[in-house]
Amino acid sequence: MLRIEDLHLSFGGIKALQGISFEARPGEITGVIGPNGAGKTSLFNAISGFYKPDRGRVFFDGQDITGLSPDRRAELGIARTFQNIALFRGMTVLDNIKLGGHTRLKTNVWQALRYFGAAQREELELRRDIEERVINFLEIDHIRKYPITMLPYGLQKRVELGRALAMQPKVLMLDEPVAGMNREETADMARFILDVQEQFGTTILLVEHDMHMVMDICSHIVVLNFGQQIASGTPAEVSGNQDVIEAYLGAAA
Amino acid sequence: MINGNLKASYAADERVLNNTYKQTFVYGMMLALALFAGFANDYMILIACKMGILLIAVVGVNILTGYTGLVSLGHGAFVAIGAYSVTMLENGLTGIVPESLTIFVVLPLAVAITAVVGVFVGLPSLRVKGLYLAVATLAANFIVIFLIEQDAFAPWTGGVVGINTHDANILGWVLDTNREMFVLIAVVAFVSLLAAQNLIRTRVGRAFIAIRDRDYSAEILGISLLRYKLTSFALSAAYCGLAGAMFAYFYSRILPEQFELDLSLELVAALIVGGMGRTMGPVFGVMIIVMMPEVIKVFAAYFTGGDAASARYIAPLQEIAFGLLLVFFLLKEPLGINHITDRILRAANRWPFARG
Ligand SMILES: Nc1ncnc2c1ncn2[C@@H]1O[C@H](COP(=O)(O)OP(=O)(O)O)[C@@H](O)[C@H]1O
Ligand SMILES: [Mg+2]
Numbered sequence: 310m311l312r313i314e315d316l317h318l319s320f321g322g323i324k325a326l327q328g329i330s331f332e333a334r335p336g337e338i339t340g341v342i343g344p345n346g347a348g349k350t351s352l353f354n355a356i357s358g359f360y361k362p363d364r365g366r367v368f369f370d371g372q373d374i375t376g377l378s379p380d381r382r383a384e385l386g387i388a389r390t391f392q393n394i395a396l397f398r399g400m401t402v403l404d405n406i407k408l409g410g411h412t413r414l415k416t417n418v419w420q421a422l423r424y425f426g427a428a429q430r431e432e433l434e435l436r437r438d439i440e441e442r443v444i445n446f447l448e449i450d451h452i453r454k455y456p457i458t459m460l461p462y463g464l465q466k467r468v469e470l471g472r473a474l475a476m477q478p479k480v481l482m483l484d485e486p487v488a489g490m491n492r493e494e495t496a497d498m499a500r501f502i503l504d505v506q507e508q509f510g511t512t513i514l515l516v517e518h519d520m521h522m523v524m525d526i527c528s529h530i531v532v533l534n535f536g537q538q539i540a541s542g543t544p545a546e547v548s549g550n551q552d553v554i555e556a557y558l559g560a561a562a
Numbered sequence: 563m564i565n566g567n568l569k570a571s572y573a574a575d576e577r578v579l580n581n582t583y584k585q586t587f588v589y590g591m592m593l594a595l596a597l598f599a600g601f602a603n604d605y606m607i608l609i610a611c612k613m614g615i616l617l618i619a620v621v622g623v624n625i626l627t628g629y630t631g632l633v634s635l636g637h638g639a640f641v642a643i644g645a646y647s648v649t650m651l652e653n654g655l656t657g658i659v660p661e662s663l664t665i666f667v668v669l670p671l672a673v674a675i676t677a678v679v680g681v682f683v684g685l686p687s688l689r690v691k692g693l694y695l696a697v698a699t700l701a702a703n704f705i706v707i708f709l710i711e712q713d714a715f716a717p718w719t720g721g722v723v724g725i726n727t728h729d730a731n732i733l734g735w736v737l738d739t740n741r742e743m744f745v746l747i748a749v750v751a752f753v754s755l756l757a758a759q760n761l762i763r764t765r766v767g768r769a770f771i772a773i774r775d776r777d778y779s780a781e782i783l784g785i786s787l788l789r790y791k792l793t794s795f796a797l798s799a800a801y802c803g804l805a806g807a808m809f810a811y812f813y814s815r816i817l818p819e820q821f822e823l824d825l826s827l828e829l830v831a832a833l834i835v836g837g838m839g840r841t842m843g844p845v846f847g848v849m850i851i852v853m854m855p856e857v858i859k860v861f862a863a864y865f866t867g868g869d870a871a872s873a874r875y876i877a878p879l880q881e882i883a884f885g886l887l888l889v890f891f892l893l894k895e896p897l898g899i900n901h902i903t904d905r906i907l908r909a910a911n912r913w914p915f916a917r918g
Contacts, residue, residue, distance in 0.1 A: 383784035397775040412784035414765045424760035436572040
């Protein structure tokens with residue numbers, strides 16, 4: 310579904326990614342782990358099109374998307390969340406999630422100015438879809454009209470997941486979805502991620518600092534350290550790998 | 563408002579006039595405008611026409627600046643392009659298209675031309691923001707006025723001395739009085755405002771707001787910055803072009819100097835005073851901006867007993883007041899009058915249970 314080939318990326322002297330290659334298989338949850346500064350977020354930014362890699366390619370559904378802009382990649386079906394929540398803070402939960410529906414809608418400027426007719430039908434259909442498939446699913450009915458700024462951190466993370474889900478993505482990339490959450494919130498989020506995979510068959514790419522969650526829900530794990538891919542495999546393989554134990558677990562301990 | 567969680571019907575929830583205050587206000591306004599057209603005196607009609615024309619333009623600036631977050635100090639140029647396009651097209655089509663039908667050709671064409679120019683003026687917004695974009699649009703304003711004033715184009719534009727305009731002729735109804743023009747301007751302004759409100763609650767408007775609030779988030783949702791920034795420029799230019807068309811039909815002569823920086827600043831000032839990124843912001847802003855100089859004139863006449871020598875203080879007084887008003891709103895009420903009315907409505911909504 311999503312294949313990364315020999316990706317290299319540097320910022321001046323810093324080599325953020327050095328030869329990353331792996332595949333996120335359809336319908337599976339693939340984890341990307343590594344200590345802080347390992348290059349996980351940089352990898353996401355390269356996949357979503359914000360950073361241009363120095364070398365290497367990104368394939369989506371067999372298509373080379375390395376040269377596409379972020380919005381074109383989103384249109385193809387790649388959704389993501391950000392490590393430091395990137396919601397529209399002035400808007401309500403509902404409006405944020407509606408924005409997730411952008412690429413699926415067709416209303417043009419002319420129809421939008423008139424509203425009645427095509428635009429109205431599409432808006433009501435979007436609303437119904439979001440209510441059922443996102444708001445009920447993520448159990449955020451009670452806050453749909455709240456502005457983002459009024460929500461606690463954990464709920465904001467959930468709304469950002471909701472906005473990504475509204476895109477009906479084929480690939481969902483989550484950058485540290487449980488960072489800064491307490492245990493209960495973490496368990497909730499893990500359950501939602503598994504539900505997304507199960508109910509919608511979405512291919513998920515998960516960056517996480519929290520090893521336990523990754524080991525629990527991922528079927529395949531890629532380990533980064535200082536921009537290098539030091540291991541990849543099943544949770545069991547990775548956690549038994551000597552390099553990983555030294556680099557990652559050693560650093561964390 | 564408060565228990566907005568009832569989802570009895572999404573259609574009801576998605577309505578624009580979703581509470582009785584808004585409904586009463588809008589229907590009340592429509593009634594008031596109709597009565598106004600019939601009973602207001604000539605002076606009031608004149609002021610109201612000025613407001614209506616400016617309103618159409620400010621609604622356009624609101625789309626660009628208020629909703630998309632792109633600053634322009636050059637929108638006076640689009641009003642000019644609308645006004646001159648209408649006039650030059652009317653001249654060009656005389657004898658070709660029947661007079662009673664010309665407006666149906668000329669008006670859409672003038673608006674379309676302005677929109678296309680808007681796209682070109684918007685190109686810098688793909689690279690720069692804020693102050694740099696403001697300066698780039700300002701430059702566009704100078705260039706447009708400069709071109710209109712060129713002697714080489716004077717046979718068509720009239721050059722620096724301006725050009726006589728045509729009266730609007732709608733299927734044989736010649737709008738040759740201010741009162742008749744008021745009816746047209748009021749209808750056009752009302753529809754403009756309604757269309758802008760429609761835009762904002764659908765896909766296109768949401769994309770604008772997303773770009774304003776966080777542009778990389780917008781991209782990640784599949785919103786093309788290129789396409790939507792240029793769309794926003796085109797739309798806001800189109801509104802200003804429409805305002806310019808009304809301007810040309812309203813006044814008997816247009817001059818290039820009427821569309822210079824002063825006008826561009828007035829448009830932005832009205833938006834700041836009224837409230838950016840709010841539907842009613844332009845309405846409140848335009849009322850204040852148009853009314854203030856008139857109020858000063860009346861006061862000055864009252865205090866000086868109307869003596870002719872004092873008249874020369876009026877213009878500087880008006881400009882000082884304009885400046886002070888802007889400073890006051892920027893410092894004390896940056897969200898504009900719309901924010902004040904919000905507070906009043908909220909308080910009214912809660913009464914008598916609590917104070918808002
Ligand atoms: N935009 C940038 N400019 C310069 N350096 C960057 C930028 N983004 C990331 N880096 C650097 O790249 C390295 C990897 O960072 P990052 O991808 O954020 O790591 P992680 O998400 O794994 O914590 C770090 O050394 C970081 O400082
Ligand atoms: Mg990171």
